[in-house]
Amino acid sequence: MREERNLKIESVNKQLGWASGKLSRMERNEWKLPSVRDMKDLAELYELSDEMHEALTSLARESRVRGWWVDFKDVLRGGLADFESGASMIRTFEALLVPGLFQTADYAAAVLRGSRVMSDSEIERKIDGRMRRQEILASSDAPHVWAVVDEAALRKRVGGSDVMAAQVQHLIRMAELPNIDIQVLRDNVGSHAAMEGAFMILDFPDPADLPLVYIETATEDLYLEQPETIQNYVSTFGHICSEAESPEASVRFLESLS
Structure with a gap:
């Protein structure tokens, strides 16, 4: 051409x-x-x-869609798992949910059942795919994952008290890993820069691969690649990080919930 x-x-x-x-x-x-x-x-x-x-x-x-996730194409939409596996850094903000990379199987099941549109077999398969996604966190070239989670997501009793308590304990263990930072955005912050919803920013080791912003909706996955759009989300993430509790204080808050 x-x-x-x-x-x-x-x-x-x-x-x-x-x-x-x-x-x-x-x-x-x-x-x-x-x-x-x-x-x-x-x-x-x-x-x-x-x-x-x-x-x-x-x-x-x-x-870009290849590897183990090809076998889960029926339940993993788009190429998120592939992008995650190739990323050097993942920055994510969640307002109402624990980030997918940190969810326990029981918590994920409760979230999926809440949609009331999936059969038990579909839910089980989606959970299997989500657990496979999480394997990148312990790989030899694991990405640095920096998560900001709204307090509202941690206060919800998803799946009941026992399921949520186990989920909080899992977050505490995740925060101990050297490649993971978790910050809690407390309710007393009030209005903040990410009020419009959850998003993920993925950076890649090759300078030729531009960062990518991922947004999940009820029906589709959005991948945003315009440099000015990416910069806006990077700026938003920076703002909410500055307003959230430090990683150390966030762990103490998580411990107070358990």
């Missing part, structure tokens, strides 16, 4: 603000995780049709 438009590699890199060797590596298939954002940028620069634009970005997104 580049050659058909008589474009030089150096010209494309310059127009997109890429490093000098980036496009060459892509065309030689010397990349690991094709970036959806890169495909969008190339499609726009090459002035491709809407159909070709969508086809290329869809291929880039689907090419």
Whole structure:
């Protein structure tokens, strides 16, 4: 497509603000995780049709889905598990739930049953997939996970007192890991920068892979890649971190709940 438009590699890199060797590596298939954002940028620069634009970005997104999660495609929407497995840092904010990477099986089951739209077999399969996602936390190249959890999520008696007590104890154990920071955003903070809801920011070790913002809704997964959008979420996360309890104080608060 580049050659058909008589474009030089150096010209494309310059127009997109890429490093000098980036496009060459892509065309030689010397990349690991094709970036959806890169495909969008190339499609726009090459002035491709809407159909070709969508086809290329869809291929880039689907090419990242591989590994164990392929066997759970029926219950794991999108490519979140793949993005998590390749991330160097995961920053997440949850307003009403314990983050999925920290949920116990019993807590996850109670959350899923609350939806009242899944059978017992579907719930069990989703729990299995969620537990598999959590294995990245103990891997040799585990990402740094930085979670801010609203106090409201910790006060809810999801699954009953015993289930919630076990979940809180699990959070305390997670907070002891060197690659995990948990901060609690207390109710007395009042209005804060993330009042509009939960989100996740994923950073990747390769500078060529731009950060990604993930938002889960009731019916679909949203992956936001615009640099200005990502910066807005990074700024929001910074604000709520500054208003939340420190990791040490957060653990003390968790211990007071157990």
